[in-house]
Amino acid sequence: MNKFGFAAVAASGLAAAFLGLAAPAQAAPAGPDNAQDAISSLDDRGYSVRVNHQGMVKPLDQSSVVSVRYDNDDRVVYVNVR
Structure with missing residues (x-):
């Protein structure tokens, strides 16, 4: 019984580690390259x-x-750019 319990805990730990490492890969969104593209996209919508503007204009x-x-x-969007 102890061997089975240890195997179950180890398998679930490995599965959790695998899923935990896979999640951050999807966290970075793909979007416009610069502020003008982002603003134009929002304006088109x-x-x-x-x-x-933050910092030097x-x-x-x-x-x-x-x-x-x-x-x-x-329907207003406030965009902070740098």
């Missing part, structure tokens, strides 16, 4: 976009998106 095609906050009631 009918959102009104408000841009907030540079053109949007050279900036990256830091965060996005949706206000679905008014």
Whole structure:
């Protein structure tokens, strides 16, 4: 009985470790390369976009998106870029 219990615990531990290592591979979303592409995509979907620059202001095609906050009631999106 002890050998069976040990084998069951070991098998479940290995399965959990395998699934735990596989999950982070899906965590990185694929999205637009720069802030201009992201803003254009949101604008095409009918959102009104408000841009907030953090740090040095540079053109949007050279900036990256830091965060996005949706206000679905008014269809407004606040985009922070850097």
